[in-house]
Amino acid sequence: MPSRVIKSLFFALLTGLYAAPALSAPCGNTSAGFAAWKTAFVTEARSAGVGQKGLAALKGAQYATKTIWADRNQKSFKYSLEKFMQVRGADTIVALGRKRKARNPAFYTSLEKHYGVPAGVLLAIHGMETAFGNFMGDSNVISAITTLAYDCRRSDFFTPHALAALKLVDEGAISAGSIGAKHGELGHTQFLPGNILRYGVDGNGDGRVDLTNETDALASTAHYLNKKGWKRGKGFQQGQPNFEVIKEWNAAGVYQKAIAIMGAGIDR
Template identity: 75%
Template sequence: MLAVSLMPGTAIAAPCGNDGSGFAAWKTAFAAEAQRAGVGKRGLQALAKAQYASRTIAADRNQKSFRYSLAKFMQVRGANTIVAQGRTRKARNAAFYAALERQYGVPAGVLIAIHGMETGFGGFMGDSRVVSAITTLAYDCRRSDFFVPHAIGALKLVDQGAITAETRGAKHGELGHTQFLPGNALTYGIDANGDGRIDFYNQADAMASTANFLRQKGWRPGEGYQEGQPNFSVIKQWNAAGVYQKAIAIMAAQIDAGG
């Protein structure tokens, strides 16, 4: 566990940095923030083991696909394949997706399009250590304020046993089948298969959690989700890139129209 030495009532924000040289000192300061936020022993031990993730920083500086035109983005991300496979997956698991729509109001096409876009339907869920990646982003000065709550979330997920210090995810610390940021995973996670554990690497839990996220963010059952329609603004809550939002809406409609 990281040592914490603060005077009572003192709150010192951990200083951000732009390279790995200050990461160890940042972790020591951040451990105090994490404790104040309710992170326990296992979470703090995971923080102590975290390593500066150079690949995460490189990826964060080079997100060029979001600068593509919509047509180019959909081509690069394999939209036609996602739609074709998505229709098959919907037909194969019709009862499961119908149950999710009854409970959360989110159509199958939207959930399946996100699943396909994020991980190729679970084909590749990432090879970066989640805790190291998300704490590196919390430390990095570029978007520290955004990522600090997700770093706290990741450490709390460790406390809960949902992940460990070794759990692998995407380079920005996203988890599982639909690539939840850890803070969102903590808040919106659902145990859909009833095994007593929220597991984002289990497809049922991941899809239900995604549906719950969208519903809690304002999804209106029965309303449209194309650009200009009420639920398009909720897709924006999942990913901030406009080209991503439009692609999800288009693919979702094609999946839903196909069966």
């Protein structure tokens, strides 16, 4: 083999080695390896562009035992649709959703005009996720999302969201002490951190995206559904075009059907 070919192959191999991404931090199924995982995850976070504030938040993260318990014991999605609607208080959500829409019709009309998503769907999501903002969680977001990124069960899914959360800390959109749901979701409609970065909207025009602000949260929810393919003026019940978009909001079939049914009830 000519020497120049050997040199070319060697250079290609060397380049490939140095260009290869850093190995992911090893996952685990108990709290025992969390500290070591955080140390390894620092390298991954730096490579992803996380700065000093985000890295400091990562350092302070604690293994979220309650998050793991919640993730292992999700029972409601095993219910029948009838049982799920009863447990989630569908009649109350519809009644309150109608009242909220009637109190501020111009706001919901403006969202539908801009994004194509009707009020009923947004209000059904708002009611289902946080009882219209009355309970937005009780868990430290950074601890919850990094615990899920570490946990082997769904590490691949939650790792990008963990990196996004750390970037949000860098940007000042959230802090190391921000509180959300047990899976790291934030705000009125419970956005995961990666979705805040990608779909978050400054709905009230104050120059920042804050999902604990109702206007920002509902505008962001409408924007999310719009970007997922919402078809203006089309139906959103099972078998209709926009039901496929509702599936993008939550993977559980019973949840998807509940949003569609309650959304129609609110808009009736």
